[in-house]
Amino acid sequence: MLSVNDLIVLYQKLRALRGVSLEVAEGDLVALIGSNGSGKTTLLNSISGLIPAGAGRIMWQGTPILGMSPDNICREGIIQVPEGRKLFAQMTVEENLEMGAYLPAARAEADQSRQMAFDIFPRLAERRRQTAGSLSGGEQQMVAVARAIMAKPKLLMLDEPSLGLSPLFAAEIFQTIKELNNRDITVLLISQEVLQTLTISNYAYVMENGEIILNGPAKELLDDPRIKESYLGL
Template sequence: MLQVNEIDVYYGKIQALKGISLEVNEGEIVTLIGANGAGKTTLLRTISGLIHPKKGEIIYQGKKIESTSPEAIVKLGISHVPEGRRIFPNLSVEENLEMGAYLRKDKEGIRQDQEMVFTLFPRLKERMRQQAGTLSGGEQQMLAMGRALMARPKLLLLDEPSMGLAPLLVKTIFSIIKEINGGGTTILLVEQNAHMALSVAHRAYVIETGKVVLSGRPEELHKSPQVQSAYLGG
């Protein structure tokens, strides 16, 4: 579904991504693990068109998208849940969800998808008229994910969904990630909590200083001394 081939990304003169390649197959959850500043967020921002690579190509469903605008990328079926949630604090929960569907015209489909979001996140239905800025951190994360789903994506980019959440809520968010994937949405997940990330992923890539240094199935990476010492506290 997605192929990233040898991309280089710079912030000014600083190179953030150095020849990164990876692929995501339809129906998978693929996770990226790595320390802060390794380039994981930059990679998601590049896939969603917020940054353009200096070199290399990004191919989504057979189409090259490395020079495409973020809006056109959403139209193609890629939604991005950014790090830090980035909800619209002054809008209600319902209005935030409507913003997720701003490119769509199918009113009945939008209504059905809103119901689907409320089924996944019952807390959001209870808070439907509430200003989004007054929600708890966990509720804001649910809203950011719900808003992305309102675009009816084929590929969901999730950046640090567990950041700042209590352990019990982290479990809830990850069980919902599995449910979203079970419903047919392919997921590329960036997550600092390597234990949780590997527990839901079909495959994983380890990124260090802008390069992929390891990749494989979660059970293989669990056994890697490098992964154990750096990310699993082993």
């Protein structure tokens, strides 16, 4: 479905990504783990078209999408929940969801999508008229995921969805991600919660210094001594 080949991204003359390749198959839940500054967010932003790539290829359902503008990549069904949520803070929860379904195709099904989002996060239905900025961190993350649901994603990319959340909220978010995957949404998940991430994923990539250093089925990586030592502290 999505395949990234030898992607190189320069950031202020530094090589933020040094030839990254990655595959996401339809229906998959793929994890991307790695420490801070390893280039995970850069990779997601290049897929979304926010950052121009220096070289390489990004193929989406057989067509190249590298160089396309972010709004056109969104039109293709590649939806990102950005790091730090980036909600429209002075707009209400409802307006944030509405903006998620901005494009005509998503707007046509906005009512069903909203119902689905409120089924998953009943709390947001109660808070629909509050401004997004006035919510707690956990609730804001729910809005961020709900906004993405409104966009009718074919591929949902989440960047650190559990950052800054209480363990309880984090567990809830991971469960929701798994549930969305069960509803036929392909997922690419970035997270530093390595144990929880690998537990719900099918396949995983490990990034360090702008390179993929390890990849394999998530269950195998959980048993890998390098993962145990560097990321799970075992």
